[in-house]
Amino acid sequence: MTDVADPRPDPHSAALHCKRRGLMLILSSPSGAGKTTLTRMLLQSKKLDLTLSISVTTRPRRTSEVEGIHYNFITRKQFETLRDTDALLEWAEVHGNFYGTPSEPLEAILSEGRDVLFDIDYQGARQVRQKIGADVVSVFILPPTMRELRARLERRAEDPPETIAKRLENARTEISHWAHYDYVLINDDLQRTFEELTAIVTSERLRSPRLKEGLGAFVETLLNEPG
Ligand code: ADP
Numbered sequence: 001m002t003d004v005a006d007p008r009p010d011p012h013s014a015a016l017h018c019k020r021r022g023l024m025l026i027l028s029s030p031s032g033a034g035k036t037t038l039t040r041m042l043l044q045s046k047k048l049d050l051t052l053s054i055s056v057t058t059r060p061r062r063t064s065e066v067e068g069i070h071y072n073f074i075t076r077k078q079f080e081t082l083r084d085t086d087a088l089l090e091w092a093e094v095h096g097n098f099y100g101t102p103s104e105p106l107e108a109i110l111s112e113g114r115d116v117l118f119d120i121d122y123q124g125a126r127q128v129r130q131k132i133g134a135d136v137v138s139v140f141i142l143p144p145t146m147r148e149l150r151a152r153l154e155r156r157a158e159d160p161p162e163t164i165a166k167r168l169e170n171a172r173t174e175i176s177h178w179a180h181y182d183y184v185l186i187n188d189d190l191q192r193t194f195e196e197l198t199a200i201v202t203s204e205r206l207r208s209p210r211l212k213e214g215l216g217a218f219v220e221t222l223l224n225e226p227g
């Protein structure tokens with residue numbers, strides 16, 4: 001018996017790895033619900049292989065943050081220049097600071113078929129949905145209770161008390177936008193929420209409209225097989 005390799009593509013890899021445009025996975029939540037923690041877990045997953053969209057912000061850097069990794073920290077004047085020259089895909093004022101997503105690096109990443117993770121607020125999510133609807137998958141993260149939200153902001157101990165108060169005040173407005181999102185998760189148990197996010201990314205990657213091009217070739221080969 002000869003050991004000749006089957007020339008047909010492996011069906012599982014055909015479905016998961018066929019050519020497609022990257023997804024834009026948007027995570028939003030009120031401050032303190034766990035978005036940054038979940039973002040870190042998602043980025044650490046080799047299996048998911050996500051790329052973070054690095055925003056620009058006028059907010060002061062927290063001690064735990066690194067320039068160019070968590071954000072690019074810029075001045076108000078630099079922000080206004082980016083905004084006024086249409087260099088931002090979306091932007092918003094959140095808790096008194098400006099935040100925005102630079103457009104330039106994005107297109108290259110998406111056209112390579114890489115999936116990009118965005119940690120942006122509901123105003124930014126709305127702008128991206130309006131501009132690029134089809135590639136967007138949006139997830140809103142809720143805290144289990146308002147009391148727990150406050151406790152998490154206090155435990156994080158990264159912001160002064162007046163900033164925490166402002167973030168809690170804004171949380172109700174942010175939460176009121178939950179229904180515009182494709183998925184809504186309650187981040188009670190961190191590991192379970194992470195698993196739910198992983199399931200969302202895996203399923204969204206397999207949606208047939210995203211795989212049309214690659215699957216077309218696979219199905220054509222399939223139909224030409226004798227059976
Ligand atoms: P966000 O980015 O939404 O502002 P963070 O990810 O910084 O929130 O989380 C705020 C605090 O809550 C952090 O100290 C984090 O470790 C903690 N935290 C996040 N998710 C959970 C959870 N499911 N249970 C308990 N603590 C959590």
Ligand code: 5GP
Nearest residue numbers: 055091092094099100101119120121123124
């Ligand atoms: P933080 O200051 O806690 O890092 O973020 C505050 C809020 O700003 C969060 O809700 C976060 O999702 C949002 N945010 C961060 N970057 C961007 C961005 O580029 N655009 C928009 N619209 N919101 C952002």
